[in-house]
Amino acid sequence: MTMTPEQAYAFQETFGRLVANVEQVLLGKTFVVRLGFVALFSEGHLLLEDFPGTGKTSLARAIGQSVSGTSNRIQFTPDLLPGDITGVSVYDQRTGRFDFHSGPVFANIVLADEINRASPKTQAALLEVMEEGQVTVDGETHPVDAPFMVIATQNPIEQAGTYRLPEAQLDRFLLKASIGYPDHASTLRILEGAGVKAHDTTVPSIVTADAVLEMAQLARTVHVDPSVNDYVSRLVESTRSASEVRLGVSVRGALALVRAAKTLAAASGRHYVVPDDVKSLAEPVLSHRLVLDPESEFDGVTASSVIAQLLLETAPPSDRQAV
Template sequence: MTDNPAAHRAANHAPNHAAVDADALAARFAQMFAALAQNIERVIRGKREKIDLALVCLLSEGHLLVEDVPGVGKTTLARALSASVEAQWARVQFTPDLLPSDITGVSIFNQAQNAFEFHSGPIFANLVVADEINRGSPKTQSALLEVMEERRVTVEGTAHPVPRPFMVIATQNPVDMDGTYPLPEAQLDRFLMRISMGYPDHQAEVAVLAGMPTGRMLDRLPPVAGREDVARMIEFASRLHVAGPLYDYVVRVVAATREHPDLRLGASPRASLALLRAARVRAAAAGRSFLVPEDVKALAVPVIAHRLIVTPEAELRGRTGADVVNDVLAQVPTPQAAAV
């Protein structure tokens, strides 16, 4: 400890280089995020909010469930996302006769080598589109449980890691329920978000008709970021500063769903972790090196709602998981700016 006042002043007014570096990295993150979103918008018109959510999901190392009718751009979103980040993508059409090995791969005996060789399945891609996932049998759906949580596939006792970044974009049609198997709660809980693409507005649909065919546009979509860039963005977002009151706020929001009278099942601690990861990415996408309560509020419905089971009585009244999350957000006190 020095007694020199000048030294004290110099120390107190010295720039915080760590904070300056974090702000610069956050600004760079925001620029890259915006460039990726604008690139995808060249193919998918009028859906910037959904594109942003998909990017948040990717950079949170989470998985996305898109529940919507056919023809609204679910597969196009996945292809445009993979093209924008120079990632390998694969598509699996789920049917009742699809086997788990059709997804994960299989070991085949090589007579020349006198040993079994593992032949990887389509799950070993950066972005995997699981089309109409609810048409697969429960046994096939369960093949995704391990890889979605642990990012590896175990075949005959041997673990095979999948590449990074890794993201499953699953689709399901909420209207046609014939020959489908509803996703169990354990599977739903592994999706970081559930969204609905929705129909485009009038101007966006006119622009689609007047523009170039989507297939050709997708083939010529230029990459904006490499896999290493995405890995750095994921790493930066995971280390973003979170004030103590915001940790408490996230837990209070999730815990409040477990006590809501309209719910038979509330959200698990996995929902807390998912909400915090996604909020960190949203903050970085806004060019900030710290979280604010609005980051949590903006993502609470897509991250939490699909994990909730509404009671039959509440369902008869037309209540949904999203309604319950909005109730919780209105009831749980928001941390004040000074505390954050």
């Protein structure tokens, strides 16, 4: 079953209310806020990489508050252990059994603050739950509640005492985004509210957790023309043959781009994907999945610049079939 135009309009209306709700906290950053909800309704995870003080934690907290589900924050530190995230089995002397005590990852939206400060072993504790929505402790599997989303933050300039996220971990994130500094007008509005601390600012919940699941299910039914799939395939394949790239985008990355494009189309009030949806999401979906050649990195080449060049070189489809 394909999404109808009426369903697309209703999706757009709810999506717009959510974006407007978060923009009460994060001013002048509409595109990044939209990316956050694209990740949520695509049943994916979001990685925010930016300088300190740009509002990464505020964005994650506001997204969590907009959904009337459960949310937890995990402050990643070098001494954090995997069990501090997933939970542990504790022996109960009264029953003679081991009881599982769930960790903070058991929530609808989990903020993994400064994720690269934890050891690789602790980071790996998120691999299973981000991919499969479950946690295995002492041989027993415990599913997390749905919807489930991890919003992770990291600082790109401070490397002392941090551990770089491995490619397998980065590939678990549907989107990677940067917020950036606000423009002059937004800065003035922020300064007018300087008497209120950021963590004291809350936004009302707009949708329930069940509504998120329904919208995510609806987003899957957005029509994707075969020519758009071909465009995505050609774009992904071009990352593998680019001279600046050592490791290109996998099939998982191509699937992620199509899933995100479906959600963005619905958020724009359309029941079908257009090439512009793919173009606008190519950089946040694909760039963190590239492994650049060391010599190219030394010459100043970035993953974002590679994606931008490939978008110029890969011709989009000029027409589509009727839906």
